[in-house]
Amino acid sequence: MMATLQHRGRDSAGVAVYNKSPPSTSTGNEYVLRIFTKDVIGAASEVATAIARAGGDIRSIQLNLVGEYGFDRYVIRAEKEYLEKMVHEINLTKASRVLSIGHYMEIIKDVCTVEELDKRFKVSDLSGTHGIGHVRFSTESRVDLFHAHPFQSFSYPDIAVVHNGQITNYYKIRDKLERRGHKFETENDSELIVHYVADKLENGLDLEEALEASVRDLDGPFSYIISMPDAIGVAKDKLGLRPALVLEGNGIFAIASEEVALRALGYTGTIRNLRPGEVVTWRR
């Protein structure tokens, strides 16, 4: 499905996948970390120390070397409130940086094409309940691994966003969110959306209300998809300046920028163009 949209951007590709069964159901506080590490001696032990310092307990490590860099997968046990501290500690080690953290969710992204991504990380072999993906054609911020989509908020794990468009009142809203304690990892305007929605969800709104609020508050052209452990939501800007098509029916729910991606699934449901300012959500 993503390969059919490769022509929309070749800068980077990424997916966020929600696993059917979280790492462990017994304790409920196990998380999967994906950590980007430079291939230097001692990096792994530094990460392990950092995790321990933040009160985490490593259950398993899966090293995955791609070229000169490691994209390692750690399964850890920790309390939810220490996650942010843990991310901070790991990022302080200089050799490593956290790519994703989640109880249900894993984000896999790299500066490459969809085909390459699949080859490097065996994305096709992953199974799960739902997921989102993105190919990037960068416009405003730099092209690197950390500016690739999907984005997540480390303070509110298991929620990810992919976005097409620009948020033109980025600094205004970022300022407000930072005052409320959200930590921005990059200068990408798409990252703002995940913090914005996470903020709304923390304040007790449900996904649909959060998306509707975002259509009112965020300025500029956009269409974006938000994924949560039990839901997916899509929103389009008031003027309908970015595409979003939804395929619904026969037990399938799919969203894409172009019809060709939905057709690639092989289902024949009704494909509908989202109206300007429209919000659609799906629940598991």
Added chain:
Amino acid sequence: MEKVTHATAAETIEANNLSTRQLNKAIKDLSRRTERIVIKDPKGKHHIAAGLCRKVEIDIEGSVGYFVGTMIDGPKIRIHGNAGWFAGDNMTSGEIVVDGHAGNGPGQGIYGGLVVVKGDVGDRAGALMKRGTLIIGGNTGIMTGLYMMGGEIIVLGEIGDYAGESIIGGQIIFTGDVPTLGKNAKVVELSEGEEKRVREFLKEYGFNALSFKKIVPMSPRPFYKSSGETIAKVRRTYIRYQVSIDQTLCNQCKVCMKFCPQSVFSSVGEKIVPVRRVDCVGCKVCMEYCPMQAIEVIPTPTHSNSTWNSYVVDDIHRKAALGHHLVRGMGARRWFPHFDDLVLLCAQTSRPPIDHYREPCNTETIIGTRFAEKPLKLKAPIIIGAMSYGAISKEAKLAIAKAASNIGIAVNTGEGGMLPEERENASILISQYASGRFGVSANYLQSADAVEIKIGQGAK
């Protein structure tokens, strides 16, 4: 759907494994020797048949991506499926029929021809249309006919809100309920003759509808508001130029009174005196024409180092009287080199050492030596900056074109399209393709010697 028999057999292209570039090249090549092309399995490719200028029939069996048939001139394209955004964008002539639905902006900016979408369309259908016809069998999204300048849109389903937003020409004919209208749009009834014409026209494409209304512009210049005040009417108080006549030299020939564009001079008794000195703009025409050289025009000295000097204060007074800012050429604060300041050392443009007896030494510059079929040959490495018609006048454009032709260098059309006279007068003309794509059509790009793609600009 009836089958049409054709004199020549249809050629088929399997599009699945072709890139868009390869597909379009195949279409172009086939269109030279056949009248009908069938494209199988288009896989939602974008830009299919872009810029095709032959009278050929193309059948596309499947859904296509964005910009199908953009900038075409002549072909008839039928899409047995859905179309993405901007079907038939900026086309000059021909026909595009979409059997399914279409995305945003079908028939955007068309110069002529016909676009038919049998299903629903997205937002901004027929935006910036100039001529031609757009028929939509289903419903439309918001802002149908946005910034429309001419032509006709016919909507047979429900028409979306803000229809005819900022429309300044043409008409949008619709059947359903009256939507929320856009700015400058109004709804009027069709005359009986017109209603009959539309009905007959629609029958050809298999549509039946009974009653119509249409949306037309309220005013052709909705956003132009004259304040009624002009700079000439504003009474000035600050004397910017000191005008004086040496009465011992003056022979009362009154040539200054005749030529002063601001009527500064009047005869008082036997003398000619600069009565309305406040109106002087410092053109010094009087000084030029005075046979006795009796007139002197000197700018009033001002304390230029203070922010609120008398010049600035006068400007503010005038803005206050006018009610808006002063419209004038901005100029630049920095000093820029003039053409006379350029010194071209021919030897520097070739490889040294040079012996002009043995090899030619000149400033000729060729752009596109590696890949271009027709490289751009300039007699000097100078290209005149892009200035559109509208930013500068037609006279200025022609003067630049003639001057550049004389010295064998290139001129640029700028953003707003090409004047036919400019093409005639310029020996080397570059067409600018900017993001707004104003005036961009097949003919515009083909009649140029080169195409400049503008990504951004620093001027203005």
